[in-house]
Amino acid sequence: MSSIVYLNGEFIAAEEARISPNDRGFLFADGVYEVAKYYHGKAFRFQDHLDRLKRSLKEICIAYDTEKLEAVFMELIRKNDMLDKHAGIYLQISRGAAKRSHHFPEDIEPTVYAYAFDLPSAVEKLENGIKVITRDDIRWQRCDIKSVSLLPNTMLYDEAHKNGAGECILIRDGKVAEATHSSVLCVKNGIVVTRPLSNLILPGITRKVIMELCAAHNIPVEERLFTQEELHEMDEVFIAGTGSEICPVVQIEDKLIADGKPGKTTRLLQKLFFELT
Incomplete structure (x- = not known):
């Protein structure tokens, strides 16, 4: 048919x-x-x-x-x-x-x-988490526009795919931006950390939902710039998007995040998110 x-x-x-x-x-x-x-x-x-x-x-x-x-x-x-x-x-x-x-x-x-x-949920990835790579952000300056001009994104995601990774986190001027088709959020000492909205990242819908869930459930949030070095030292990392939903990141390049398993804040946000959906 x-x-x-x-x-x-x-x-x-x-x-x-x-x-x-x-x-x-x-x-x-x-x-x-x-x-x-x-x-x-x-x-x-x-x-x-x-x-x-x-x-x-x-x-x-x-x-x-x-x-x-x-x-x-x-x-x-x-x-x-x-x-x-x-x-x-x-x-x-x-x-x-x-x-x-x-x-x-x-x-x-x-x-x-x-x-x-x-567009089924990627159950195995949501449960076990994924590996990601990091690369320089080679995109234009208006990433807040959801443009069909996605060649840089696809080039970088293809590199992730060839490296056995599920995403590529983009680094601009030493600071974490977002991933090729998802937002990047982290947890440090119980605080959810993510980059502030600007022309350099897309205003993700799932990111917005997560911010609302954090506010409703007293989960502290910091919208701030953070470095690639800080990214590796986070207690938890996860990506968020319409297709990705809330997907744990357990490994960046060859380095595990914490114990290499999805963290408790990520699990809580997943639970709250799927209660909405």
């Missing part, structure tokens, strides 16, 4: 989807994206994803009415028989097709593409 996708106002079979070779998403990576998760047919933090999408569109000056998207996403879940699964929706909005020029062309329609896919 062919999967059903959404393209420019229509639900069509995936193999029938076509875009112009002059689409600026193809030529310039001139577009943004979002990934939302559905737990058994129910969207998790949909409004947060929508708000972040609106901000990304505004930052790169693409005008698009996002209000219809909730219904579009739900219809994709239904049409692809995913109401009883853990599923993801990928959405990409590019500026549209136009004659190739380095300035933003006027009066063109954005290209809007979305599809549903299986």
